[in-house]
Amino acid sequence: MKDFYNHDLNLVLYRNDGNAIPKSILFNSFARILKKDGLPQLSIHSLCHTHAVLLLESSAHMKYIHKRLGHGSMGITAEVYSRISKQRKTP
Template identity: 40%
Template sequence: MLRIHELKDNIVFHQHDGRWLRTNVVRDYFKAVCKRANLPVLSPHALRHSHAVHLLEAGANIKYVSERLGHASVKITADTYLHVTKKIEDDALALYERYVQK
C-alpha cells in the first residue's frame, strides 16, 4: 500500500495533504488558465495525449510509453497514440533512405 507521500509524488494534481483533486476542480482550473493565456480550451487529458505522442515521436519504446500510461497492453497504446504524425512519417522515411543507401 502506498503512503501519502509516495502517492503524492505520483499525482500531477493533488491537494497539499496528497489527496486527489476532484476531476471537475482540475478541469475548471485548467479551463481558466487556458482562457487567461488566450489558448484554446482543452481538457487536462489533452496533456496526456500530447505527452504520449511526443514520447513516441522522440523515439521512445512503445512498451515504455504503454507502461508509463498504465495501459493493460501495448495494443491499447498503439491504437490510441501511434497514429502516423508527420514527424513519425519523416523519421521512418529517413531511416529507410539510410538503409537502402548502404
C-alpha cells in the first residue's frame, strides 16, 4: 500500500485511497462491533493496552514495546506497563 498511503503518521488503519480514517468513524465502528458481539463498551485505545500486555506476556523487551507503541519516551512505557510486568513475575 506504500504507493497509496498519503501520511507520515505510520497509521495502522486508513481508507482505500490512503487517507486517514476520521476518528469518529473508527470510534463508532468499534462501539458497534462491541455492542453487536455483546461485549462491554471500551475505548479503541484499549486495543493498544491489550497489544502491550500480550507483548509483555510473550516476554517482549520493554524497549521493543516502547518503539511498537510509539510512546514519546521509554519512561512513559515503563511507567504504564511496569506494574503489569511485575505482576507477571509474581506467582
